[in-house]
Amino acid sequence: MELHLIIEGRRGLAEQVYRQISQAIQSGRLAHGQQLPPSRLLAEQLGISRKPVEEAYRRLGYERLVLGQAGRGSFVNAPAAQAGKPPSPALLAANAALAAWREYDNPLRKVVDEARARYDFIGGSPAAQHxxxxxxxxxxxxxxxxxxxxxxxxxxxxxxxxxxxxxxxxxxxxxxxxxxxxxxxxxxxxxxxxxxxxxxxxxxxxxxxxxxxxxxxxxxxxxxxxxxxxxxxxxxxxxxxxxxxxxxxxxxxxxxxxxxxxxxxxxxxxxxxxxxxxxxxxxxxxxxxxxxxxxxxxxxxxxxxxxxxxxxxxxxxxxxxxxxxxxxxxxxxxxxxxxxxxxxxxxxxxxxxxxxxxxxxxxxxxGSLLRHIRKLGAVYAARREALLAGFAGPLAPWFETVPASAGFHITALARRELDMPQLIRLARRMDVGLYSLEKFYAGAAAQQGLVMGYGAIDTLDIPPALERVRAVLQQMDS
CATH class of the missing domain: 3.40.640.10 (Type I PLP-dependent aspartate aminotransferase-like (Major domain))
Structure with missing residues (x-):
C-alpha cells in the first residue's frame, strides 16, 4: 500500500516529506504503531532520490514521531492526543433529514455493543457453542x-x-x-x-x-x-x-x-x-x-x-x-x-x-442443516423446561409465562407492578442479563414483563441464574 504524499516541484523535498508525514501523525491519519515504508520504496513511489526521504526520517526520529526498530523498519510513535476544541460541524442542507434518522433508532441496536453477562437471557442469539x-x-x-x-x-x-x-x-x-x-x-x-x-x-x-x-x-x-x-x-x-x-x-x-x-x-x-x-x-x-x-x-x-x-x-x-x-x-x-x-x-x-x-x-x-436443527431442538427443549420450572416455582410470586410452543425465547408477564429498570439494573450487578418487554411496545398499554432468550445460556446455568433473580426480587420487596 502506498503512503499518500504529494510532492510539488523539485525543491525542499526533504521538508515536504517531513511536513506531510508529521502532519499525518499529528492528525491521526497515521496511527500509532503503523509501519512506514522503507526509505528506498517511498523514494521510488514519489519519484525522487532516496536522500530526501532518509533526511525526513532522521528528523522525524529526532522528534520521536517515528521510532526505528533494528531489522524491522520505522514505526509511527504518535503523541498523546492533544485536548483541543473540536471543529464546528458544517451547517448541512440535510441536517433535518439527519435528525429524523436519529429518531428511527432501534433500541436493540445498542444491545449489540453491550458486554454479555455471565448468565445472559438475551433473545435472538443462537447457541454458538453448538x-x-x-x-x-x-x-x-x-x-x-x-x-x-x-x-x-x-x-x-x-x-x-x-x-x-x-x-x-x-x-x-x-x-x-x-x-x-x-x-x-x-x-x-x-x-x-x-x-x-x-x-x-x-x-x-x-x-x-x-x-x-x-x-x-x-x-x-x-x-x-x-x-x-x-x-x-x-x-x-x-x-x-x-x-x-x-x-x-x-x-x-x-x-x-x-x-x-x-x-x-x-x-x-x-x-x-x-x-x-x-x-x-x-x-x-x-x-x-x-x-x-x-x-x-x-x-x-x-x-x-x-x-x-x-x-x-x-x-x-x-x-x-x-x-x-x-x-x-x-x-x-x-x-x-x-x-x-x-x-x-x-x-x-x-x-x-x-x-x-x-x-x-x-x-x-x-442434510447438515436438518441435523443441526434436530440437535439444537433437543438442547433448547432442555433449556426451555428449566426456564418454565423456574417461573412455575421460585419466581411464581412475581411472574407468569405466556404459553409458547416454538422458538427459543419465552416471555414472562409481571403478576403485579414492578420497578423493571431497577430489577434489570440489580440483576446485572449479579451478572444476570435481563431484558424488559416494555421496549417492544409502541402504544401506551405496554405490559410489564421479561423476554427470556435461552440460546446464549447453558441449561445448567439457568437454575442458579433464576435464583439470583429471585434474590433480587426479594431484596426489592423488602
Missing part, C-alpha cells in the same frame, strides 16, 4: 471450488439458483410454504427482506399495520420509509384483525411465534387475516423468524401455505439457526412481487456474497 463447525467448513471448501468457475462475475440479484432451490425445498418441507425457486429471493438477513418490501410497496404516508408489541427494528424501518405505522394490539389468538386500518398497505405479523410474547396465531385468526388482505388489497409479511424449533403440538400451517390470493410474503432466516454473522435471509414472494423485488435488490446492492451462498446451499443439500 455451531457445526466441521460441517460448515466442508461446505465452505466446496463453495471455494464452485467459485472457481464463476469468479469475477456478478451473480443473479435474487440469489444463486442452487440456494434458491434448497431454500424452496426446505421451506416447503419444514413450514408447508408453497412456491417454486423463481419466487425465492435471497437477502442479507431478514431485515433486508423487510427493507426491500417497504421500498417496493410503500410511498410516503402509506399505512403499515404492525403487531403491538412487535420487533422494534421492523417498526422503525417502516417509519424510515416515511410510512404511517399503525400499532395493532394482539390477544391470545394473534393480531386483532378488526383493529387493522382499512387503508393498510402492508400488515406485518409473526404468526408462528408472536414476537415477543410467544403465542401462535390461531387457524381462525389466520383465515380472518387472509380474508381481510384479499378484500383490502394489503400485502401480509409473515416473519417466520424461529419456528424451526417446536416442542409440543402439531406443526401449524404457515399463512403463506394457506394463501390462495397471492397476498402473503413469507420471510425466513438462517441467522437464528446458524449464526447471525452469516446474514442469510430470504423471502418467498407472490408471483406479482418477485420481479419488482429482484429489481429493487439489484439497485440496492446487486447481490450478496456468492461464497456464502454456495456454502449455504451445500450445507442444506447434504
Amino acid at each position: 455451531f457445526p463447525e466441521d460441517d460448515w467448513r466442508r461446505a465452505v471448501n466446496a463453495a471455494l471450488r464452485a467459485e472457481r468457475v464463476h469468479r469475477s462475475r456478478y451473480a443473479d440479484s435474487a440469489g444463486l439458483p442452487e440456494l434458491r432451490r434448497t431454500i424452496a425445498s426446505h421451506a416447503a418441507y419444514s413450514r408447508g410454504v408453497a412456491g417454486d425457486p423463481s419466487r425465492v429471493i435471497v437477502t442479507n438477513g431478514a431485515q433486508q427482506a423487510l427493507d426491500l418490501l417497504a421500498r417496493v410497496l410503500l410511498e410516503p404516508g402509506a399505512c403499515v399495520a404492525v403487531e403491538d408489541p412487535c420487533y422494534p427494528a421492523a417498526r422503525q424501518l417502516f417509519r424510515s420509509h416515511r410510512a404511517r405505522v399503525a400499532p395493532v394490539p394482539v390477544d391470545a389468538e394473534g393480531i386483532v384483525v378488526e383493529r387493522i386500518p382499512e387503508d393498510a398497505r402492508l400488515v406485518y405479523v409473526t404468526p408462528a411465534h408472536q414476537f415477543p410474547l410467544g403465542m401462535a396465531m390461531s387457524e381462525a385468526r389466520k383465515r380472518q387475516l387472509l380474508d381481510h388482505a384479499a378484500r383490502s388489497g394489503a400485502v401480509i409479511i409473515e416473519d417466520d423468524y424461529d419456528s424451526e424449533f417446536r416442542y409440543e403440538g402439531r406443526p401449524a400451517d404457515s399463512l403463506q401455505g394457506m394463501d390462495r390470493d397471492g397476498v402473503v410474503v413469507f420471510v425466513g432466516t438462517l441467522s437464528k439457526v446458524l449464526m447471525p454473522e452469516l446474514r442469510i435471509g430470504y423471502m418467498v414472494a407472490p408471483e406479482a412481487l418477485a420481479e419488482p423485488l429482484a429489481i429493487a435488490r439489484n439497485l440496492s446492492d446487486w447481490h450478496g456474497p456468492t461464497l456464502i451462498q454456495h456454502a449455504a446451499a451445500r450445507f442444506m443439500e447434504d
Whole structure:
C-alpha cells in the first residue's frame, strides 16, 4: 500500500516529506504503531532520490514521531492526543433529514455493543457453542471450488439458483410454504427482506399495520420509509384483525411465534387475516423468524401455505439457526412481487456474497442443516423446561409465562407492578442479563414483563441464574 504524499516541484523535498508525514501523525491519519515504508520504496513511489526521504526520517526520529526498530523498519510513535476544541460541524442542507434518522433508532441496536453477562437471557442469539463447525467448513471448501468457475462475475440479484432451490425445498418441507425457486429471493438477513418490501410497496404516508408489541427494528424501518405505522394490539389468538386500518398497505405479523410474547396465531385468526388482505388489497409479511424449533403440538400451517390470493410474503432466516454473522435471509414472494423485488435488490446492492451462498446451499443439500436443527431442538427443549420450572416455582410470586410452543425465547408477564429498570439494573450487578418487554411496545398499554432468550445460556446455568433473580426480587420487596 502506498503512503499518500504529494510532492510539488523539485525543491525542499526533504521538508515536504517531513511536513506531510508529521502532519499525518499529528492528525491521526497515521496511527500509532503503523509501519512506514522503507526509505528506498517511498523514494521510488514519489519519484525522487532516496536522500530526501532518509533526511525526513532522521528528523522525524529526532522528534520521536517515528521510532526505528533494528531489522524491522520505522514505526509511527504518535503523541498523546492533544485536548483541543473540536471543529464546528458544517451547517448541512440535510441536517433535518439527519435528525429524523436519529429518531428511527432501534433500541436493540445498542444491545449489540453491550458486554454479555455471565448468565445472559438475551433473545435472538443462537447457541454458538453448538455451531457445526466441521460441517460448515466442508461446505465452505466446496463453495471455494464452485467459485472457481464463476469468479469475477456478478451473480443473479435474487440469489444463486442452487440456494434458491434448497431454500424452496426446505421451506416447503419444514413450514408447508408453497412456491417454486423463481419466487425465492435471497437477502442479507431478514431485515433486508423487510427493507426491500417497504421500498417496493410503500410511498410516503402509506399505512403499515404492525403487531403491538412487535420487533422494534421492523417498526422503525417502516417509519424510515416515511410510512404511517399503525400499532395493532394482539390477544391470545394473534393480531386483532378488526383493529387493522382499512387503508393498510402492508400488515406485518409473526404468526408462528408472536414476537415477543410467544403465542401462535390461531387457524381462525389466520383465515380472518387472509380474508381481510384479499378484500383490502394489503400485502401480509409473515416473519417466520424461529419456528424451526417446536416442542409440543402439531406443526401449524404457515399463512403463506394457506394463501390462495397471492397476498402473503413469507420471510425466513438462517441467522437464528446458524449464526447471525452469516446474514442469510430470504423471502418467498407472490408471483406479482418477485420481479419488482429482484429489481429493487439489484439497485440496492446487486447481490450478496456468492461464497456464502454456495456454502449455504451445500450445507442444506447434504442434510447438515436438518441435523443441526434436530440437535439444537433437543438442547433448547432442555433449556426451555428449566426456564418454565423456574417461573412455575421460585419466581411464581412475581411472574407468569405466556404459553409458547416454538422458538427459543419465552416471555414472562409481571403478576403485579414492578420497578423493571431497577430489577434489570440489580440483576446485572449479579451478572444476570435481563431484558424488559416494555421496549417492544409502541402504544401506551405496554405490559410489564421479561423476554427470556435461552440460546446464549447453558441449561445448567439457568437454575442458579433464576435464583439470583429471585434474590433480587426479594431484596426489592423488602
